[in-house]
Amino acid sequence: MWTSIDESISKDGKASILFPLQKCLFTFLSKSIVGADPASYSPKLAQSGSIMLDKWLALQLLPSIHINAFQPLVEIFLHSFSYPFWLVKGDYEQLTDFIAQEGTEVIQWAETEFGLSRETTIHNLLFILGFNAYGGLSVFLPILINILGTDSSGLQDRLREEVLEKCGSNIPSFKTVQDMPLVKSFVYETLRLNPPVPLQYGRARKDFLLKSHDAAFEVKRGELLCGYQKLAMMDPKVFYDPETFHPDRFVGEKGQVLLNYLYWSNGPQTGEPSPSNKQCPGMKSVILTACLLVAHLFQRYDCLKIDSSGSMVAAEKAKPFDSLSFSSMYEN
Ligand code: HEM
Structure with missing residues (x-):
């Protein structure tokens, strides 16, 4: 993802974030949810699986999402009926075939452990992968990167310091990012003001x-x-200065208490998803995935800049870790 963004910036002076991010998300989520690598199935799917998911998502969401143009045509032609499945049938079948072939371990687990049929498992896996996980993160992560890239308060420096202090040059993992309070708080605050x-x-x-x-x-x-x-999540009796973005709002003991009032997942961040409350079962992995993205970003770049159209226009490459000294970074 970052390599393709770097290439676009050096060629065109700017890079769109969304499509490289979605391509990365498709592979990451296929591996982490389905245990399946798109590249092992076919190089074509690794290349265009995210576009297939985009078309499938658009078909389901277009009838219900707000489009601020061409009224009343939008109501008449886009919001009055559901679209026929055959428009995306070919793509959908290729995606289910990918899951059936490459996700055998997870499918078998669903059959033996939960008594689900093979068909049910495959369609549900694709729905969770494509709609819940890929759809949700495709909305959330560009917002997060945009907030970072347009910040002028020194937030990038503070986040980078924490990432490099905790991770050094080691590959960040779900485990290492747990120990990054500011990065986590920044992710929570982004969700508080921008629930996807x-x-x-x-x-x-x-x-x-x-x-x-x-x-x-x-x-x-x-x-x-x-x-x-x-x-x-903007209740002034709970959140101090509720309309302002405070990246460190959720740091420390008082910050942990505020997690009881962070509801982006259809329940408090301190809650437990269950079949009866319909809270997002991906709520913890969403936070860790976003933290992982921030950690990777600051291992690679010293700073980044996003322009008013949402494109990345500058990304200063990080100095090699060995040449950094934390004491001098903190002094500066
Ligand atoms: C930023 C990303 C995400 C956001 C904003 C999000 C948000 C939500 C919300 C608000 C709901 C409740 C919907 C409702 O019934 O009103 C939900 C449900 C759900 N989410 Fe997420 N989600 C995200 C990512 C994920 C991920 C990564 C997964 C799986 C790994 C996931 C799996 C699910 C599932 C299966 C449900 C249905 C739960 C049920 O009906 O009991 N979500 N999500």
Whole structure:
């Protein structure tokens, strides 16, 4: 991903982040969720699997997403019916074939451990891989990189220092990034102000009282409720200066308490996903994946810059780790 971004910057002076990132995500998530390497299946799939997923996602999301142009044509032609499956049938079948061939271990595990049929497992794996994981991270990670690349408060220096102190020149892992409080807090704060799936709907399973700080509302069984995460995570009684981005908000003991009010995953960051609460089961891996991206980024670059169109326009390569001295970095 970074190599292709570097090449575009040196050729055109700038690089789009989204497509190289999605190509990387497709391989990373295929390996980590399905245990399958796209390149072992076919070089063509490794190259274009992310584009196949983009088309499949667009077909499902277009009828319901807000498009701020050409009204009423958008309502009539894009928002009034679901699109026919045959438009993406070929791509979908290639992706399921990839999972069936390369993900044999995970499929077998689903069959023996959970009693799921092979067909059900393959389609569910593709849905989690393509819709939940790839879809969610394709929205979230560009926002995170954009915040980094447009920051002028010295945040990049602080993050880089933490990454290099904790990781040195070792390859960052899910384990090493656990020990990076500022990187984690930066990721949490990005999710607080930019929840990628901001709206949640649900029907009440029983009568209950919905309480806020100073009021209570009677909710009847069967009533439809909508939650807007962005508003909930800007509660001034919980978050100091709630509209401002404070990257170190979640550092330290007080910061840990605030995790009870971080709801981007359809539940608090301190919660446990279960079939009854529908909280995102990827909630921990999302945080670690984002931290991993930040760690890789600052091992490779000393700083990066994103322009107003969201393209990366400058990335200063990191000095070799051996020539860095932490004491002199901290003095500076
Ligand atoms: C930034 C990335 C992600 C975001 C913002 C996100 C957000 C969410 C949200 C808000 C829900 C609840 C949807 C609802 O019912 O209202 C959800 C559900 C779910 N997520 Fe995530 N998610 C992300 C990444 C992932 C990843 C990486 C995985 C898997 C490895 C995953 C797997 C799932 C699954 C399977 C569900 C359905 C849970 C259920 O219905 O019980 N998500 N996610």
